[in-house]
Amino acid sequence: MVYKILLVEDQKEISDIVMKYITKEGYGVAVASNGFEALELFGNQIFHLVLLDIMMPGVNGFEVLKEIRKISDVPVIMLTAKQEEIDRLKGFEIGADDYVIKPFSPRELMKRIQVFLKRIYNETDEIVYHFKDLSLHTKGMKLLKNGNEITLTTAEYKLLFVLFKNKGQILTREQLITLAYGHDYEGYDRNIDSFIKRIRQKIEDDPKTPKILITKYGAGYIFGGEEI
Structure with a gap:
């Protein structure tokens, strides 16, 4: 790397x-x-x-x-x-x-x-999280889709890391902020929505009809979509 x-x-x-x-x-x-x-x-x-x-x-x-x-x-x-x-x-x-x-x-x-x-x-062993045609590589902080690398910002990677680790669980905006960016995060909680939108554009075949990163209205987001 x-x-x-x-x-x-x-x-x-x-x-x-x-x-x-x-x-x-x-x-x-x-x-x-x-x-x-x-x-x-x-x-x-x-x-x-x-x-x-x-x-x-x-x-x-x-x-x-x-x-x-x-x-x-x-x-x-x-x-x-x-x-x-x-x-x-x-x-x-x-x-x-x-x-x-x-x-x-x-x-x-x-x-x-x-x-x-x-x-x-x-000194950290490589951990690779998989879901369908996606793989998240922790050591290189990179995302692959069908073997092709997708460019991520640091903020997007940290959020995706949390989503992969908690696949199948509904996470609120507040939980995502705390897990991805820590208790000292000073941005607006609605910033998560913008990060989610950008991530969908990179991982979904049709970002307007997401199948992987799903919104649970009134609850939060769930990674894994219809496969869970």
Whole structure:
């Protein structure tokens, strides 16, 4: 599996160097030069680790981290020129996993990345959930339909994981939010409806007449449809 890293850095000379080292290690990488780009990329792709600069124009790194933590526990390494303890503590309180102080050694940064990826992903055995022509692969966080990979966002994967694990059970919006995104989720519960709609477009033969992910009006949703 090729791990994919989101690099968020507004200084091009730094991002070019880090990107070069990341690709040399064989990882995939996407680069955002500001917080808005970072959130857009994160919402539309799956990443296994985020390198996140703090001081950026517009939306700073702390705000980006807050938004990421609403839907994902992906490891985040903060890149910062600030050395004050209070700034590091703020990041850890929001959900940062580690800090690298600028200027930093790219080789040291790669070692930290390797440690995180090995600890979080490599030590977990692959679990594959199956239903009809669908298979959800936990180690690669990917969905296959008839053997073809379907692109998922991080939020969609986390919701599908819960649905596959609870196949045949009716789950309310509140249960789906808690199981997929945790008690600290700050979005609207109706956001689940939007996630469900996007997932149906990817897994159903006819999304307007779903057979797999069914709405139980007044109760919630059930994964498994008419097969259960």
